[in-house]
Amino acid sequence: MSVCDVVVMGALGRMGATLIRLAKADPEHYRLAGALERSGCTDGLAGLECVVGDDLPTVLAKCPGAVVIDFTAPASSVASAAAAAAAGNPIVIGTTGLSPDQIAALGAAAAKTPIFFAPNMSVGLNVLLTVLPDLVRKLGPAYDLEIMEIHHNKKADAPSGTAIKLGQCLAEARGVDYDAVKRHGRDGIIGPRTREEIGVAALRGGDVVGDHTVYFFGPGERIEVTHRVGNRETFAQGALRAAAWIRKQPAGKLYAMADMLA
CATH class of the missing domain: 3.40.50.720 (NAD(P)-binding Rossmann-like Domain)
Known part of the structure; x- marks a missing residue:
């Protein structure tokens, strides 16, 4: 080469x-x-x-x-x-x-x-994007989908581009439009969570390079898939x-x- x-x-x-x-x-x-x-x-x-x-x-x-x-x-x-x-x-x-x-x-x-x-x-994160749709389809609509991302205190944008990409990946696997179901943060009396929405929470602090966790909240159990970048x-x-x-x-x-x- x-x-x-x-x-x-x-x-x-x-x-x-x-x-x-x-x-x-x-x-x-x-x-x-x-x-x-x-x-x-x-x-x-x-x-x-x-x-x-x-x-x-x-x-x-x-x-x-x-x-x-x-x-x-x-x-x-x-x-x-x-x-x-x-x-x-x-x-x-x-x-x-x-x-x-x-x-x-x-x-x-x-x-x-x-x-x-x-x-x-990150190659690992992008491989994860190819795996998540299979989880979404196999677990089915009874599982609530949520994302949490953590970055250093100097990051200017929120949610992270990666968290949005993860949300788009989950939404596509469910056959819905991400912009129609996304919930970027929650505040105040907002009522019960809808079945369709995909929540994204952003945390900022210290020198964290980038952590992303996708949650599948189901009846009586939950699955957490986390990707962390060390440097x-x-x-x-x-x-x-x-x-x-x-x-x-x-x-x-x-x-x-x-x-x-x-």
């Missing part, structure tokens, strides 16, 4: 720094071709021995074919996708909290260049694997973890 060139957005952030460290530690498979930070913050990129800067089109002009990896913020990631599409570079996006309109913008950019988008880059390397390894995969795919669709794992 040829070496995969990568360009890391937000190179001084927690995820960016992890991606750079792992890419540099595996020169047989990856090469750090470029690194970007916000304007006025690029001094910390000195010594990386790659193209550095604060403007993605300028960096991509010097890194043809390199795969951009972006874990920044929704608006920034959409802008990165547009820049990558204009330059013809593939891009991997692991940012959470994107609105439907922003995801649609990624889809439009994907018509011009291969784009991989996943709110959770950000899990997401970074998944993103690097996605980068090596997406560069070989044609443009024309917004790729997800399910496509790669298939």
Whole structure:
């Protein structure tokens, strides 16, 4: 397999720094071709021995074919996708909290260049998404479905993109529209729980990287399925694997973890 060139957005952030460290530690498979930070913050990129800067089109002009990896913020990631599409570079996006309109913008950019988008880059979590529908169907409608997610105290969006993805997975298995049955948090006198709703609770505290538990509450029993991430390397390894995969795919669709794992 040829070496995969990568360009890391937000190179001084927690995820960016992890991606750079792992890419540099595996020169047989990856090469750090470029690194970007916000304007006025690029001094910390000195010594990386790659193209550095604060403007993605300028960096991509010097890194043809390199795969951009972006874990920044929704608006920034959409802008990165547009820049990558204009330059013809593939891009991997692991940012959470994107609105439907922003995801649609990624889809439009994907018509011009291969784009991989996943709110959770953990391979284990995405394998779990393939298992949960079978549980939903076999347990049947008598089981109430709930989700709880826990993240560090600096996470900006809630519920997490992963919790929403889990909820969508459960809803699809039941043949219902997630937006019609979701209950993101509960407060006040709201009445009894309906059979159809899927509740999602978000907890924030400390330095928790990401915990997600799906509950199946049945008559006289319950099943809890939990996925915990111990460190950000899990997401970074998944993103690097996605980068090596997406560069070989044609443009024309917004790729997800399910496509790669298939």
